[in-house]
Amino acid sequence: MRVEEFRTGLRAWLDEHDLSPVHDKSLDGDMAQLSRVRRALFDAGWMRWGWPEHAGGLGGPTILRAVLGEEVATRGLAEPGIYSLIEVLAPTLIRYGSPELLAFVPLLLSGEETWCQGFSEPGAGSDLASLTTRAVRDGAEWVIDGQKVWTSLAQYAQRCLLLARTSGPGHRGISAFLVDMDSPGVLVRPIETMHGVDEFAEVFFDGVRVPADRMIGAVGQGWEIAMSILPDERSSCFWHRVAHLYTRLDRLLAAAPAGSERALGEAFLDLHAIRSTSLRTQHRRARGEPLGAETSIDKILIASAEQRLFDTARDLLPGVVEYEESPWREEYLYSRAATIYGGTAEIQRNIVAKRLLSLGDE
Template sequence: MNVGEFRAAVRAWLDENDLAPAPDHSFEAQVAQLSRVRRALYDAGWMRYGWPAEVGGLGGPAVLRAVLGEEVANRDLAEPGIYSMIEVLAPTMISYAVPELAAQMVPLLLSGREQWCQGFSEPGSGSDLASLSTRAVPRGDDWVINGQKVWTSLAQYASRCVLLTRTAPGHGGITAFFVDMDTPGITVRPLRTMHGVDEFAEVYFDDVVVPGDRMLGRPGDGWQVAMDLLPHERSTCFWHRITYLFTRLDRILAEADLGTADDDELGAAYLALHTARCRSRSTQQRLADGAALGPETSIDKVLLATSEQQLFDTARDLLPGTLELTDSEWRPEFLYSRAATIYGGTAEIQRNIIARRLLRLGAE
């Protein structure tokens, strides 16, 4: 099935099957809706396209997954940030878990039967991932983990965690594990953000015992796990997010008084989003062609973050009072957009990467 046929078939199926979310906008309802959407798409086969047969997939190019996520985002069926986590976690399992474990676990994620989380960031070790300190120590065939993670999305709903730990000094001393979240010694404390959502959590590991066969790759492969994860985060995930942001631009056009609107501001918001989408499409194509993605994806991150903030600045300006005086969806979305230049690597770090690794500035 080519991309055009796949898109047409997915659209026809979605037209016939009502997956619209309930009016409840709580985060708990969003997570439940995510499971519902994944389960329905998996049972109908759509969620299995683009994934290898070894993990329950139906094969085909990975771009089919991008198309499916685009259609989900266009219809507002699931919150795009948590929907797209599958594009980070499932490829990691396929690449680094032992085949038997990947075959057992990945279908649970694809089908919505489970949610997983990603334990990377720590207090004082966010964008500087190499400085993480959560430690794993061998004990017989097992490993004992102690430490703390923070900004862990969906941790309070997750059954499993892809976890980075330190097993030796330096980049080569980071090791990844696939941890069951009901293991004794794990404590999850949700964090309430300024936009009123408990999406993130602190996670504490106190003498948590993890079997050796739950290691992803070999000891010291954790840094490479993180680097291999970025191409998926900054290709398909970004594509989904940009699609969603275009639906918000459409809402601005529908709700604003266009007779008094600033055409320059609207045009600038559209141009910023269009530029991010063009860049994202190029990245998607390079990944589909088998190219190794590297520091150039920092450009994608900067373009997406700045365009998202510009879009919601435009909403604030063209829908006067809506953010400040009402409880509409615009307020939490505007507040969430303030973090776009922080999460997933701060804008400052991304610009440093662009300057040093792409433009070769400051080498002297």
């Protein structure tokens, strides 16, 4: 399937099949809407293009997934952050998982299941390699003890892509598992964000028994697996988010008073910069080029474009952020997280300085 053929067919199909949100604006509502959209797109085949056939997809270039996400975001069919989580977890499982584990992928693509990413811990965020959740082998099972935090959507998830320590310190001692969230010993405690949504959670693992065939890849391969997520997260996911941000720029253009052109132009330029950079990243990925430290530039650009956009809304529409219970307020507050999740702004700048500009450690 070629990109233009896919886009034209998809748009015609979406014009005929109205998937506009029918649920109330809440996290429960967003999750129900996401499942509805995924189910319909999966049954019609759109959700399966760009995913390999051996994982339940229909094949074709991965860029088709970016085109689909762009269309979903532009039409406001699903909340882009939760829609894109699939791009963080499924490609990695497909790359490293056994055929038995790959059988779970269609459940995710079709909206039947939600998965979460159990990486961060109270003492291990930027310094992820210091994580302490332990997995100890006991016959045909691993027994997991520890705590994760900031786990997005954990309270909705059926599975967790979990990193745990299977041997000594450092990144070589880390392994990855696909854990059933209804296993005895898993406790999920949602945390409310400052924009008033229980988007993430603390997750406790107390003697959780996981069958050995739920390990993703080999013992000690967890770090490599975690690092392999970045190119996926920073190509399709960012493309979806940029499409969403353009819809907000359009709203701002419609609402801003006369004389706002300069501020709007600056917000547009930031968005244009990340869209152009992201387009290049998509094409590099499509050509099979390895993506590495340079995707930190994409991360820096998207986080600053998002924050600039909502800062501009705050400045041009006085009061919408401070005093009103408006969508601007919620999105403004959420945009503050853009310089934290998926690698903080400081860490990305360190990577650019050290690995791309060879500026050394200081």
